[in-house]
Amino acid sequence: MTPPVSTAGRRLCLALCLMLGGSAIAQAAAQSSTKADEFPSVSIPYERHILPNGLTLIIHEDHKAPLVAVNVWYHVGSKDERPGRTGFAHLFEHLMFNGSEHYNDEFFRALEPAGATKMNGSTWYDRTNYFQNVPVSVLDRALWLESDRMGHLLGAVDQARLDEQRGVVLNEKRQGENQPYGKVDDFVAQATYPVGHPYSWTAIGSEADLNAASLADVKEWFQEHYGAANATLVIAGDVQPAEVLKKVEYYFGDIPSGPPLKHQGPWVAKMSGTRRATMQDRVPQARLLQVWNIPGFCDREANTLSLAASVLGDGKNSRLYKRLVYKDQIATGVEVGIGPFEIGSQFTIDTMVKEGVEPARVEQAIDEELQRFLREGPTVEELQRVKTAVFASALRGLERIDGSGGKSAQLAQYQVYCGTPERYTQELDEIRRATPAQLREVARKWLSDGVFKLDVEPFPEYAASGQDAPRDKLPEIGAPPALKLPPLQRATLSNGLKLVLAERHEAPVVQFSLMFDAGYAADTGVKPGTAKLTLDMLDEGAGAYDALQLAARKDDLGALISTGSSLDNAYVRLNALKAKLSESLALYADVALHPTFPEKELQRLKQLQLAAIRQEKAQPVGLARRIYPKLLYGENHAYSNPGSGSGTEASVASITLPDLKAFYQRWLRPDNATLLIVGDTTLAEIKPLLEQRFGGWRASGEKPVKNLATVALPAAPRLVLVNKTGAEQSLVMATELAPPKSDPDDIAMQLANTALGGNFVSRLNMNLREDKHWSYGAFSAIAGAKAQRPFMAYAPVQSDKTVDSLREMDRELREAVGKKPIDGKEVDFARDSLVRSLPGENETSAELANSYATILNYGLPDSYWNDYVQQAQTLKPEAINAAAQKFLKPQALTWIVVGDLSKIEAPLRQLAPTLGITQVQVVDADGKVLR
Template sequence: MMKHWMAAVIATAAGVLSVPAAWSADDAFPEVRIDYERHVLPNGLTLLVHEDRKAPVVAVNIWYHVGSKDERPGRTGFAHLFEHLMFNGSENFNDEFFRPLEAAGATKLNGTTWYDRTNYFQNVPVNALDLTLWLESDRMGHLLGAIDQARLDEQREVVLNEKRQGENRPYGKVWEAIAQATYPAGHPYSWTTIGSYEDVKAATLDDVKDWFREHYGAANAVLVIAGDVDAEDVRHKVEHYFGDIAAGPVRRRHEAWAAPMEGEKRMVLQDRVPQTRIFKVWNVPGFCDSQANILGIAAGVLGDGKNSRLYERLVYRDQIATGVSVGLGPFEIASQFMIDVTVKPGGDAAAVERAIDEELERFLRDGPTAEELARVRTKTFAQALRGLERVDGFGGKSATLAQYEVYCGTPERYTEELDEIRDATPLAVRDMARHWLADGVFVLTVEPFPEHQVADSGADRSKLPELGTPPDLELPPLRRAKLSNGLEVVLAERHEAPLVQLSLIADAGFAADAGIKAGTARLTLDMLDEGAGDDDALALAARAERLGAQLAAGSSLDTSFVNLNALKARLEPSLDLFADVLLRPRFPADELERLRQLLLATIQQEKAEPYGIASRLYPALIYGEGHAYANPRSGAGTEDSVRAITLDDLKAFYTRWIRPDTSTLLIVGDTTLEEIVPLLEARLGAWAAPAQAAPVKQLDAVALPDKPRIFLVNRTGAEQSLILGAHLAPPRSDPDDLAMQLANTVLGGNFVSRLNMNLREDKRWSYGAFTSISNAKAQRPFIAYAPVQSDRTLDALREMRRELEDARSRQPLKPAEVDFARDSLVRSLPGENETVGDITGSYTTILVHGLADDYWNDYVGRIAELSAKDANAAARRLLQPQSLTWVIVGDLSRIEAPVRELGWGEVTVLDTDGKRLR
């Protein structure tokens, strides 16, 4: 529930831009703006309302102007701990906050805490707006009576497990080291948001209640409602539910305190990581300061995309690094400019740092070129158009309005930012970078707050509001055509935003690696946009950036894809780009060697992370060597197989598998079949299938083992054990699939599922425990997994198996649980089909798994017909605890002997490559 870093300032403006009049016709974009109404209730609550009628979904997003900077030394982690407590029930609904919302079909729901704010957000069907407002207002105004010592102890352990989980990841200890080293003692940003173990453990019930009284009044909150609503109706609803809540005490605000450093300070931190990583950090002005905005442009020039200075030099040309990130952490009273570079495995960190310094020195000397500025501007405007599709709190329009209102006092600050980006010159960007990045005042102003009044009455707190009738999902119908070469074209029209998404879906994927070198499918598709037609890799990337287009090629288990997200105004040249990538890839040898090193680094990253290790090993264990699905789940292959792949291997894979007779071109967006087919025919019509017959993947059925097996992987010193149990389940096309989805949702498919409530909320051994059923054309994996504290490995293992056995037979799924799971699945559909990308994903599922065109539009009715009896019958088919293959990654010096004493079955110790050690 806590984010660790934020994007550059220029990215935060996505979806909220107006087109500068000075732009040339070639660079013009449609005008983009978030319209809103602003109201301040008598009790000080600020309300922003944005109407977006494209889908029957509404985002409810509330930001409290309090974060970890409002804590004090010795009491760190309070803001984040309290965020957790806000999900555990209020005085009038003393239950898990997620429970009624998941049943209502909420999507994109969570809470996050950061240095300056705490927010809570969810997308819900429009019929659930009253319910959501009731819940949010109840925990704003009626929380203290529901917080007791047991609840505090429970969430304290959950938070500490979250901290352990974060620090257990590679590079997980970086952020605390940066905070302590870059800000002076006592600065509000000198500790991390999650706080210290000691401070979280020391939190008392009085402490947390005082935190609520001091920071959670109505006058310290901004509520944004965005979606399929009427603004005046929303205002009345908010006054009804929130009007009688106390304003809270007058808050003292921090003034800007950039705290620039002087000279150079160095530190070496050792951790369990696969590669050396270099971070360079400068303290700079805060979020609303125009200086930070200009520095955001500098960050884009230096590190955003293949044509950025540092990526081109370090990853592409010199090939001494595998990853580059440059950005701003835009906090309220100060920000941090960071360069983050991952050194190539076995590389020279000192040489990489010298190269970083050389490029930075060149930038500070000469500044950016006009072309580089144009690239950053174009990306910003393209992000704006894509951002208009989303209303959610994960960076959608409601988050944008809230962020600028909370940090800057007005949502309109983004328009000034865009003016600054439009008007920035190379000289201005260079001078700003020189001022803040060439090297290393606190003023407090107290202003009176307006007096507030509390309404005499408010909402009925004796019961939750009724949900009402859920909206039906109405995806645009599919229309079909064929090009002259037989390529099937499938279109879903969506005209609400000027975007067109294309997805070439080829029957290939990681499964096509069977019998050849593992990793070939992934590497082949990765190579497609590394040079095509007349363009090398950098020229191709620059061409996409000029068009504001997004290209992606890749693979999943059963399919390979080439995707294009294009602006409607630049559709035809974007289709030219798409055709070059699809039909005329260059497969340059130097790019293969560079991508090979990146893929090898990816494998090393997977082998350094507990879930990555388990996901590399379990497919071969449950499918058996030689099966098409047996390779590592990510499709990355092994280090030996990747080193052996040649250009001829890639070209042969491309010719054999990427072909029009076994592919489908799915299009979603602002076009018609009459418009798009001639454009496609002109570009793709001559694409012919090879003479050889279309290949067929061997997906033979695999028998389940008759008893459990346990595989252990050592991770010396690990503070947690990752437990993953897996067995094979029927394919997605199985007639009982919907009933299996219900059973999985009850068991471990959402926050309030049996498994998570047991291991996280009841036992407090894990930050999260879940189950899932992956998609596959053949038998697919069912997995149950949980990272748990090391000393509870054996207990958690027993509990996980018991939960599966109970759900299968001893404690059948109750009608109320099945109803909840059904509501959760059904009511979340509108929120999961908001953007053209979302709809593309939904229709890809239909096309790949041979489902009916109206599968999603009929989903509600079909799942409504399923009873608890149906779900329990499906659970008996789905869950096979006696056949589970367990993979446990942890410190074997602490867990191996107890696991062996369980007596469940054969116990084998593997290395991270799956080789048997004992």
């Protein structure tokens, strides 16, 4: 289950309520209004039904894949709690994953082997939701499970379960607060809302309130808030509405409506004057937040204000980014955003102050830009760019049905918050027609004080059907569907550049991925961090565009261009709207083939990369990721540099433009590249366009190679300790080298890892989280790599359980290849969870591109994914355990523990000999041995 996060992120821009002035506004408004017809109509067709018990059902058809999104929103969140009883909504999110009366087991256990993807739940101020994408054959099972926990939960909630999940939630709270800036949200909530306001506490609640919660308290909470009349169910995907309605009536019809509803009306709690506070934290950079209380999510004027916000803070061409990060270079990042809550929202400017810069200087610059915006208002070009971004995002959203930002989430969100999904279409229409003058008027209006009103409405008479679906067993999930990805088509340009195309015509977008055999591994022999910095520089100036002009052109086209690196690969990606394909390709070719490497951009990006390194060192997982490659691979291997690819502070500080240009010329060349295209085009259409833009590109010099030599494993386990003074948790990680991704036993190794620590009900997570309550989550993973790849098992644990957690993890790893091999039930579960999830992981063009990139990067057969189900089904437990023996070597593990060594070092040293560990070292954040 995710930490509390807002799913109301469709609004791309959120800004300070400002009063716009000047005669230029009226002139700009007239010009802007003439462009409203440029933006297409975007809507999500649906049917809506209200069951006799009050349950709202929304159905949307999307037949592009045999996939269904099931998304349940309860109109209850932390704002419905009361002081002294905070955290109940989030606690119940956990309890509702933990078993119901007729399926008293982990919710994930029933759906992971059924192929569920994009499955989770979350709690926020105004709602709690549960969502999953499932193959069409699994819809009955998903509905049965959702209806069982809606209507038949409390019989499965006892004191032991409450204590268990209370411990998990408290560890989640500690884990969040253990992160840099982890206590900011609580501080801001209390400082910006009056005592007793529903938003004056955060969704995760207080430790004291959670510890004080009794079994009677939590059961009363459920009975008050989780009835059918307080829920919205969205079914989106490859369905027929009439059949869905019958199924929902069958499974949900007997559930009581619940008591009369009580929902808080608008309460903006507008602040006046300037309030200031200071808090301290162990962080590498100062951070400046500025927060205003503004209208709620459904308010028309909040939508209008969001356009002004994007001008201030959306992208490189936003006013604050240009001033703070690009021009003055006094900040390493700035975000402007709205927390779009139901009864009142918050507008935040969140700035990461560059190290060595006084926060007061940053604050002054922000104030100057706000005053300039107040005097001048937005330009026609700024408003047009913002509108293009909104509609491009809406078009791309048509590819997804999932409950975490897809169409089912949009329908549910607007139904729950606004009473109708149509508000989504209305918002887009308001954005289409918005003018600078309207922005000025709304900003002026919101300079006045807010108001609170309470409206009491009659409660409708609801009645349950009295008919209950059978509850004696889960519905069967049926045979897993074989994946049927579109075939790969191949061609070659005149310069030898390989083209690979997969057609997908459901949405008018095309995804391009120009992939190079380079990546962080290409940093060998040069300054670490060069690969990352080179790729980051490509879109900081290209062709005739400087960095800001290039960003503006992308915005004008609604194109998404990104550059970057992974361990083995460098990439330049484009997601283009079909209607702007030719113009977008021209810009894409400039970025890939004609970067200008401006000196001023290098100095700015070096500072950002240095700041990122310091952030990594402040985060336990980031710190471990920096030091484990050299421990595993040694000094000269291509994989030995910090795992993030960011390099070291010394190396990045010394990188020059000639370093970047040399790296670009050596590695980014047509004979070292493949261009993957996925989406709404054909080979006949796209090849001439690509020949025009890329055909003249030529390679020079000898094609480079990397040192990917095989590394011998350690003869005995070892322990590496890293100090993090004051840490409330310790990160415990075990890591070693596994065979490469191309190994013939790769699928068997994936299944073994899944059973061990690759999903929620795996051995490690069930032990440390569910049984012991020492951690919010414990997992394992095998990374992808062309050579030997890292295997790691890891868990953030409460400090006083560091030694016990390491001992338990060691026992689990040893027993998996010893006296407790993976059994047939675990193999079946792991296999089902992998193979049935494939349709949900290949829904959008970008997701398809990721799958095909795996094939191309690691030299796998074209039919790899389409054959995956059959190959996985043939594997028996004997083969799975043989694969586990192949990659899991407990006697060769490198243990890394990051925590407060004043508390944990001595007991860890005492533990080491009992586990066969003969070498214990303390290293700093760069991996340098201290003792």
